[in-house]
Amino acid sequence: MQRVGVFVCWCGSNIAATVDVEKVAEVLGQEPGVVFSTHYQYMCSQSGQELIQNAIREHSLTGVVVCSCSPRMHENTFRKTCEKAGLNPYMVEIANIREQCSWIHKNKEEATQKAVILGRAAIAKVHLNAPLTAGTSPVKKRALVIGGGIAGIQTALDIADAGFEVDIVEKEPTIGGKMTQIDKTFPTLDCAACILTPKMVDAAQNEKIKIYSYSEVQSVKGFVGNFRVTIKKKARYVDETKCTGCGLCTEKCPQKKVPNAFNLGLDQRRAIYIPFAQAVPKIATIDADYCTMLKTGKCGVCSKVCTAGAIDYKQTDRFIEEEYGAIVVATGFNPIKLDQYDEFAYSQSPDVVTSLEFERLMNAAGPTGGTLLRPSDGTHPKTIVFVQCVGSRCDDSKGKSYCSKICCMYTAKHAMLCREKYPDTDVYVFYIDVRTPGKNFDEFYRRAVEEYGVHYVKGMVGKVVPENGKLKVQASDLLGNRQLHIDADMVVLAAAIEPDKSARPLATMLTASMDTNDFFTEAHPKLRPVESPTAGIFLSGACQGPKDIPETVAQASAAAAKVIGLLAKDSLICNPCTAAPDELMCNGCSSCEKVCPYGAITYIDKEFRGPNRTTLVRRVAQVNPAVCQGCGACTVACPSGAMDLKGFSNKQIMAEVDAICR
């Protein structure tokens, strides 16, 4: 039996107003094994901690129960307090009599009774506590960034800046991501390419950064500090070491009818291509779906014109295995498909475009050379209608329930740029609300309305009908309480954004959790926003939730800071409250392995002594304590009760239940 000390905290009036702390201390003092029991105004204060330390020394306490706030608040504080007084930190138990008692009760008598019961359960548990010692595991000082958009680039640059090696894996032939397709950026209207491309070049030139373009993560094994990642370098049929990026092949290729993905299919490119002029790395890639040579074996024009001899039609996918200490997810977003929004006639008229397509139509490097022309007939649009929240803040199943966050601002930008470049155009913006929190954001929107004369109309567009080269827009003006009929030349839809499709399989590989919308979840929504609950996995950019560029860059640097903090350590202290199997009881059935969300459990064939000097080989579970997060899923999946959780053993939990039911 332990020598237990009980410390009841008033938490000012937070607890003491609803719980008779004096009585709790007195009653718990009668519990078996309790040799000291007291109460104090603020147990977490310096003097409160000293009170605990003195009691440990004076009464030779071997276990401590603190009845106070949630263990999420001060468990660590009290563990350190006790450690300083010579007690193992895992001999401390917290009875939460604030969040789970005083704050939710009004009747003092009942609350006091409940506080006593909670304290009693903690005392029952601490009697079965065993001193635990945290182990350590080494850290591989190299980081992986998955996704080479602005988020991934910024994170990689910051990690490299701190002196650590970092690799970027990008699935497209070039890094840069969505920002390369954007024309101007809000709220300062500087050109996206002008501010992004220097960063792309920085990343390419940085000795610490290695870029795997046109590559994907194939598999992830291991755990924080020691990930083993297989990267698939997709065949681009061009030798990266030889290609000079001269672009001759992309001009001579006879296959001209390939939809240009970079311009969202608004124009066409060749089967061999470099996505855009400032691509990094500037290396040509053959599109195997369209290349005549790869499909029929007849052509070979690019090979003939290439003076560097870089074309290699026999190239195959290659697999590279690398080790990393930390992984940053920066997989970004995509606008949703608008197939289901036929009321806006997106699939009926080429003049109904998404906002990202509109960016390309306004961009000097875009299909129209920066002149805003209607895709259907190449004329200047005179009346443009912008529709906000297409698929965002949507109740029905076809859209997204969340706000895509960036649309209000980029629509204001588009509207402003139209009026700036073409003052003769009429611009309407239909909105549910205009949401512009952010530095200089509301001022930007006010300028669109007040200086640029954009018609902002509160209400949604009900219907768009293409008729005689015009788009008949029917909409409601909620403030004017009337129906509007506008003959528009173009309609621009602010499509909701969603996480990239590659995120879900990646999350499975990383055992990182996601929300129902496939955004990665953070370890704590407020206090740990750039970490995944899975140790060693960090989140950068829109993969965690909709974000604009300033926020993305801020989060990217924050993720980098967390990675640097991890990589700067030579070894990691592990959580000692991990699962451990009783090998003599383990059947080797793999139930635990299958439910472990962290991949912490493996199986080995191990020799055991059998009867009569024989040896038996049995398959038994092994828990890697560096990976185990102590969730306990395995302990309940185990059919034979062989798996148990240190610090939260089945016996301890049953003792708590028994104490509560006593």
Add this chain to the structure above:
Amino acid sequence: MQERLKQKALELLENGTADRILGWKIGEFFYDLTPAVFKTRQEIQEEFVYSPFAGANLSKYLIAESRKGGKVAVFLKPCDSYSFTQLLKEHRIWRENVYVVGVQCGGMCDMEKLRAKGCEGVLSVGEDGENIVVETLYGTNVFPRAELLEDRCITCKSKKVVTFDELIGEQGTELESDRFSQVAQLEAMTSQERFAFWQKELSRCIRCNACRNVCPACSCEKCVFDNPGSGVRNKAAADSFEESLFHIIRAFHVTGRCTDCGECSRVCPQNIPLHLLNRKMIKDMNELYGTYQAGADPDTKPPLTDFTLDDEEPSIVHTRGGQ
């Protein structure tokens, strides 16, 4: 059939496919077939038996047999092959050391039903197609097999041999059986009636542990009921609560892994319909999480250790329980 199996056993032993054969031999009585390992030609010729009483499921014995070195050949009936596959899924059997001969099965017979027919002085029982031929001191009797079938065989769930290296007889298919109808009857009772039913049945339990020892799903290295640390260890039935708790704990422990082979009820010396407890769990699981058959394949995740977003909420389980 017995001759075909015997020949196969001899062939496998002689051509070196297997070092040992796991089959059946006569136990205390001719109708009491016991699992046995045969190592020589002579043993097979003299002792190997396969008859309408070869109900014993051999799969569980492979946990130990497959680890002894050398290769063991085994005869598995369709329902045994489900247990075998489930054990493979749990990595309990070393597959590379086992050669499986699937045996198609027409259903096993119940000695009690034969006795109920008034047969006395039975000397032997043989098969003749769909008939059972019974030799007695007083002459030969022939009964249709269907009239003598064990209850579990009347509601046979499948004639498919799930895992095998070779097959004797035709491969069968899964059957539409109304094996849950008895469970439905129990569910239709009031809770008092149901409690009385189970109290009557379970009060006969002598805690001989036969059900646990024969069950292929009950194959833990150390059973909770033998573990002093578990708090439920007890060799003999101490009181009525103890014996009823024992069977319910066991039913919970095998849920999701029980293939409904029915061995528990077959071996119960007190004729307690223990399989109904397991079937209730299977029925509930099927209704709550979609149809799942343990041992039907080596890969699918059992519903109770798997999570999908559209899983029923625990509250619905509570609601159903309150009915």
